[in-house]
Amino acid sequence: MSAHPRTIVTGVIGSDTHIVGNRILTMALEKAGYKAVALGALTPAADFIKAAVETDADAILVSSLYGQGELDCRGFRDLCVEAGLDDILLYVGGNLVVGKQAWPDVEKRFLEMGFDRAAAPGTRVETVIAWLEHDFAARDRNAQKEPA
Amino acid sequence: MSAHPRTIVTGVIGSDTHIVGNRILTMALEKAGYKAVALGALTPAADFIKAAVETDADAILVSSLYGQGELDCRGFRDLCVEAGLDDILLYVGGNLVVGKQAWPDVEKRFLEMGFDRAAAPGTRVETVIAWLEHDFAARDRNAQKEPA
């Protein structure tokens, strides 16, 4: 991890009140050395973008547990691009759709929406931290290759 | 039911010790006015035939619960025919095969072996009594039609 800690925005999107997993995740990010900007439950998509712009964030972690994430998350990447966050790292996780659906289908749906990763129900924080490390490292390598 | 009670041989075939259902079935037959010849558990196929010949039985009810009925019951109809019991009514019932198999397949297998009816796992005595009444009545009608 670099000296300057990365900033990560977290929150639960839409009308969703499930805060427990998101809060535990946020605690784990902080413990792992990230700077977490926690928006909490029931957060409109626009508030995520606004917070990311204001804090110059490196990633947004969107939680959606209540099933309506498929409606809430549509166009999320576009909103980022509009706000100038062209290649901010975007993760989404929780119980993303209504009902027990085959995970590969669900994952595909969210990757196509522009998320870099989607986390299946019950994903543990250790996994999320490992993903972040991996993806930030990859970005660092790319950044070194391309002259600034 | 005719004045002269019908005689029915019951028993559990092969090396099978499951006597409870067979005993309750036998009790129910007697209560329904049949004469039951109860051979009990662990009865070789040959003993059924012998008892049926000796008592001039109208039907044989073979129980098999332990799964090996498919092996034990092969050739049962042939043994009957050899003993001159050409069209004795033959039922089989219980847990006829090893494992949970689709009932229509299992039924077909036992009907092809020459049983007139096969009873699925857990069949209640009321059903068996109703079958007997129906089948005996059908036979009586046929007997009346064909001159003796």
Place this chain on the structure above:
Amino acid sequence: MNAPGSREATRLPLSEKRIPDEVFAQMRAENLARWPTGAGVDFDAAVERHRSLPPHKQLAWVMRKADAERRCLTQPRGGFGTFELQKQLMQVLDRDGHADVVPTTTDSYTRNEHWHLAQKGIEETEKMGRSMLNGYPMVNYGVERAAELVDAINKPAIMLTGTAMPRLTGEIGYAGGYSGYLGSGIAYTVSYIKELSIEEGIRNYQYLDRLVAMYQDAGVELHRRQPGFLTGTNIPPSIAIITCVLDCLLAAAQGVKNYGLEMGQTLHLVQDAAATVVCRELCQDYLRRRGHEDVFTSVTLLHWMGAWPHDDAQSAALISYGGTLAAVAGANSVTTKSTHEAFGIPTPEINAEGLRMTRTAIYLARNIRLDGLPEFEQEKEWIRREVRAIVDKVLEMGDGDVAVGTIRAFEAGVLDIPWSPNRYVKSRILPARDADGCLRILDPGLMPFPRDVLEFNEAKLRRRAEKENVSYGPDLAVSSVYEMAEPIAKLLPDTWS
């Protein structure tokens, strides 16, 4: 949308007092005008409708009957995004699940009164051919459709609407023949919303309770119910019961006569049985002390409300044990989950399966009671002491008014809820599971529990920390959140050390 808005005209100072008739009439008119389907509510017709329902389709009657016959009823959750899907669901739950009470869960847009979004959800659901909403948009569909749903089943129907804003949904459902409504001003405001103050939540439910009292005055007894499971996340019995008592007093003050109390299961047989008895006892005790002599209260336990395992076999055991716990506790009913819990909203069939598992478990344990078991008697006493300390303090802080006391107590942290998303709640209290499997208070935040009660809780939790060789602190709470979701081989290894 969460702001009081146009209600300024009818805004009385906060108190527990029954809303006067004229003010309430005015409030209703304003409320029903908020969405076109509100116009479909005709109070007199609604009263007629309820009178015409057979008793076994009236939840108030059914809960009284269950209590009299010591039956433990089953009730699932269930909501889909369109009328047709919802109707099929309710019929499957009734017929294949043998549900004693049939639910209609509303979707989360409806819960937050975002009816325009709900309308989009209906359209998307129809387009995609699968439910895009996590529940039934009761307001969008209106009174007549609600009535059709009630007519499609042969059981009483209850609204499950997990919201701090029940006013329009409640009007529509009750008018359609629903005879029960789950929700309350304190419990749901602290657990289902971020920005709404507890005061607004209490006001919203005072409206609903007052509406039910109006039906009562017209000779129709409707069932109201409190969701003491709160955030569903390791709520110790005392925390649940404290909110049960307070919400119940608020409802009684508006004139409600048939009130249910719900608690999430702790999953400890003795603790759940003790909680059930004490909840029933203390609610009645405080009701009587405050002059409400004739309020019928029932107690419902809910299947495990925290995170579920991903293995169907493990889930089936949680479901069955949930039936066992409710039966042994002598609960009047149990609210069920399914083997799909960890993944998503269950199909009607899987939901019905959970009901039958639970029903079988209830049958098997129907005659077991723990009276006289020393641990049970002790646990009841600990819970009583925890509840009384807080409730008495809240009443004192309100100078005799429950509504006022509640607000002041939340501000002071005297009332607190673990894992709350609501910004008006301190959420400093932290629960964890002890070595015996009981839920205990790890950190009371600012809640003024007696010292020996806290020592008892701490001793229990320290024993777990020692046994598992982990440090005593917040990690105990976090691992308790995951515990039931862990693979069973981790919880009970099949190797020897």
Place this chain on the structure above:
Amino acid sequence: MNAPGSREATRLPLSEKRIPDEVFAQMRAENLARWPTGAGVDFDAAVERHRSLPPHKQLAWVMRKADAERRCLTQPRGGFGTFELQKQLMQVLDRDGHADVVPTTTDSYTRNEHWHLAQKGIEETEKMGRSMLNGYPMVNYGVERAAELVDAINKPAIMLTGTAMPRLTGEIGYAGGYSGYLGSGIAYTVSYIKELSIEEGIRNYQYLDRLVAMYQDAGVELHRRQPGFLTGTNIPPSIAIITCVLDCLLAAAQGVKNYGLEMGQTLHLVQDAAATVVCRELCQDYLRRRGHEDVFTSVTLLHWMGAWPHDDAQSAALISYGGTLAAVAGANSVTTKSTHEAFGIPTPEINAEGLRMTRTAIYLARNIRLDGLPEFEQEKEWIRREVRAIVDKVLEMGDGDVAVGTIRAFEAGVLDIPWSPNRYVKSRILPARDADGCLRILDPGLMPFPRDVLEFNEAKLRRRAEKENVSYGPDLAVSSVYEMAEPIAKLLPDTWS
């Protein structure tokens, strides 16, 4: 084949006495000569083999450890018709089911020593590609294959062979590294065979127990176990425990030191807990009284042994409750079933699922005990009195010899078993379930229970007859056979009267 046959030479008069070394050597030689694979048994090599197994693969060690740590272990049943199928099955049960003890159930031809038929069954199984046998033909496959099965898993292996004729199967399995054998002279002879006398059954198991003593003398402790579930059909605790005590005394007399006692669950939480405690207590009591100071005994409860429901959901609840009952009772292990029980032998996966359901249920109830609960204390006392009355009488009838007393007692009907297929058993005793869900004695046959005990049983059953408005008599017993197999809506209707 059931006749004593060539054993005339070594036939001693019946008694409980330990078989002398030389006689036993002669008996073994004759026994091992009965089928070619018998020649594969080499006692010294077998002792070496057991010594080389790690402790966690030795059932005697595992049962002692479970008892010391108050763990409730899980063990399924399982047997398929060929070596390959059996090996896969055992691996799935070990790895996916987390079984603490892995079984090998033998097929029914092997149980009846019809090894030629078993050979045909193996061939048919290979031909059809699905198991045509209801278990593994242990004798036909012999010692080396048995050893391969034991090596394929990382748990102790137990033989489940439901037979009154265990001599060759036992020799082969133990030689292959199996460290446990379920079966006993009284229990299995009364419930698994029609024509064999109890005397022959006892003699057959005296051989097996004597074999285990020979291993013990060589420094290898093997586990022996008694199947007190008998005919599995509504066996009241006292009937099970009576056979536990007698079989246990017979085994101890041959020199067995590690003995398990099994009982089918009654499905009543309090009665099962009471039965577990009393079984443990009275077996030890009679062992000590008869000079066997150092016999370790464990208690195992079995998932419901009567007829199962046809609905997976109901079955799942029975399975889970079975784990709950075993855990609360403090049993050392529980023997599991699956949701396929009513239909047929389960697939490995469904069997493993039953194990995980049970394991989860055990975890959830691991700390619950009923000590001090008034009903529990009373129930224990009733069971003790029922057991003592009969066991004392049997000992008296045998003039101090358990084997002799047992035979005389069965002849006189002093010992009796419900629903027995064996012609040497009167099978006049008839059990039924009472209104609380406990198993009671409806008709004692000729068993000399104290008068007040019988009055107690009758009063309990009359209360059920009244409650259900049916006549007091054998129909109560028959309906109790079906009860658990009935659809749940019949047992606990979702309508109101």
